Amino acid sequence: MYISQKLLLLGSGELGKEVIIEAQRLGIETVAVDRYEGAPAMHAADRSYVIDMLDRQALREVVEKEKPDLIVPEIEAIATAELVKLEEEGYRVIPTARAARLTMDREGIRRLAAETLGLPTAAYRFADTFEQFSDAARAMGFPCVVKPLMSSSGKGQSVCRSEADLDRCWTIAMEGGRVQQARVIVEEFISFESEITLLTVRSASGTSFCPPIGHVQKDGDYIESWQPHEMTEQQTKEAEFIAKAITDELGGAGIFGVELFLAKDKVYFSEVSPRPHDTGLVTLVSQNLSEFALHVRAILGYPIPEIVNVAPGASRPLKAESELDDYRIGGIGDALSVPCTQLRAFGKPVTKPGRRIAVTLSTGESVEEARDRAKKALDCLTIHEA
Numbered sequence: 001m002y003i004s005q006k007l008l009l010l011g012s013g014e015l016g017k018e019v020i021i022e023a024q025r026l027g028i029e030t031v032a033v034d035r036y037e038g039a040p041a042m043h044a045a046d047r048s049y050v051i052d053m054l055d056r057q058a059l060r061e062v063v064e065k066e067k068p069d070l071i072v073p074e075i076e077a078i079a080t081a082e083l084v085k086l087e088e089e090g091y092r093v094i095p096t097a098r099a100a101r102l103t104m105d106r107e108g109i110r111r112l113a114a115e116t117l118g119l120p121t122a123a124y125r126f127a128d129t130f131e132q133f134s135d136a137a138r139a140m141g142f143p144c145v146v147k148p149l150m151s152s153s154g155k156g157q158s159v160c161r162s163e164a165d166l167d168r169c170w171t172i173a174m175e176g177g178r179v180q181q182a183r184v185i186v187e188e189f190i191s192f193e194s195e196i197t198l199l200t201v202r203s204a205s206g207t208s209f210c211p212p213i214g215h216v217q218k219d220g221d222y223i224e225s226w227q228p229h230e231m232t233e234q235q236t237k238e239a240e241f242i243a244k245a246i247t248d249e250l251g252g253a254g255i256f257g258v259e260l261f262l263a264k265d266k267v268y269f270s271e272v273s274p275r276p277h278d279t280g281l282v283t284l285v286s287q288n289l290s291e292f293a294l295h296v297r298a299i300l301g302y303p304i305p306e307i308v309n310v311a312p313g314a315s316r317p318l319k320a321e322s323e324l325d326d327y328r329i330g331g332i333g334d335a336l337s338v339p340c341t342q343l344r345a346f347g348k349p350v351t352k353p354g355r356r357i358a359v360t361l362s363t364g365e366s367v368e369e370a371r372d373r374a375k376k377a378l379d380c381l382t383i384h385e386a
């Protein structure tokens, strides 16, 4: 029997699993939803449903059956138009249904950031056909970056290096999108020096920033993150200005992962997740309150008096190389023999190439030491057939 609130999580991956655990710590009843059975957050939640979250009717049925106090999107690929309707009917969507709708497709959030708010971004164009795409790429110049409008973790993304590359990049985008849609964004390639996620929380205590998280991406997906990332005063000022502007515009309560590129003389806005961010997994060991704990506190309306980076930290995801229906992670004992190191194995039922299966989390006296430890631990891990 629960006397407290009920939280419905839409998307039940590794990030949602930690949200569920944090919600349960504060006595919340939890329901996890995803497109497949055995998703990570389902292991922790009180109940779960398997539906196509892009199907408006299926989504509404679950919401009307459960009548949650809080609907918490965990991925972008949700029937967000239905979330907007549900919100109008009185349901509470985190942070807001509009934020979920705008960030679901790159066009919504990019136009809002660049055209409405005037924030600095890479130059961009949208294209619906191969011809439009080719023209857009020529206009941006080579190299340029091509992404389906609806995708995440780098799926369907590529760097187009020349005319001869156009066919290949178009095919990658068409095959990698989450939704059957041909529209792509073509972006100017930014030669940044580093990139960060500025976790920004909107709560009863106002807007707070976590110390910046530096990260490295490969093929559009993160392969390493650390906290704190060293920045100049000017960069911090610009980054916080951008993060405040975009999160104020999106509104509601919760954590946002504001992705920024740090170039020589300029900070660029890249995109924003109105939810915990994968690169922020490091906060499980590096902060007094992880990004998941912060999200839950904020959405429940509780205060966040202070966010403390308790130690320099680093994370390294373990990514599968092949497709396995039944697998084991080897080397966990060796990985955990690295000092100040933890592991989260997500329990995804099957692997496929590039799929994130676990993450190593380390702290150290310095960021360098934390990064070395997280890498050392990762190097111990293998994925093999069970």
Ligand SMILES: Nc1ncnc2c1ncn2[C@@H]1O[C@H](COP(=O)(O)OP(=O)(O)OP(=O)(O)O)[C@@H](O)[C@H]1O
Pocket (backbone or CB within 6 Å): 122, 145, 147, 151, 152, 153, 154, 155, 157, 187, 188, 189, 190, 191, 195, 217, 219, 220, 221, 222, 259, 270, 271, 278
């Ligand atoms: N215009 C650009 N110039 C240079 N690099 C870029 C550009 N756009 C994206 N990248 C690189 O690709 C990475 C992934 O891009 P982006 O965040 O847009 O993809 P995503 O699929 O939304 O990823 P995720 O869901 O993990 O955030 C960036 O973090 C950056 O390293």
Ligand SMILES: NCC(=O)N[C@@H]1O[C@H](COP(=O)([O-])[O-])[C@@H](O)[C@H]1O
Pocket (backbone or CB within 6 Å): 011, 012, 013, 014, 015, 016, 074, 075, 152, 153, 277, 278, 348, 355, 356
């Ligand atoms: N960059 C976004 C991100 O990291 N999202 C995380 O990955 C899961 C999907 O993983 P899967 O594709 O392996 O099922 C999502 O549910 C979320 O936890």
Ligand SMILES: [Mg+2]
Pocket (backbone or CB within 6 Å): 259, 271
């Ligand atoms: Mg991104």
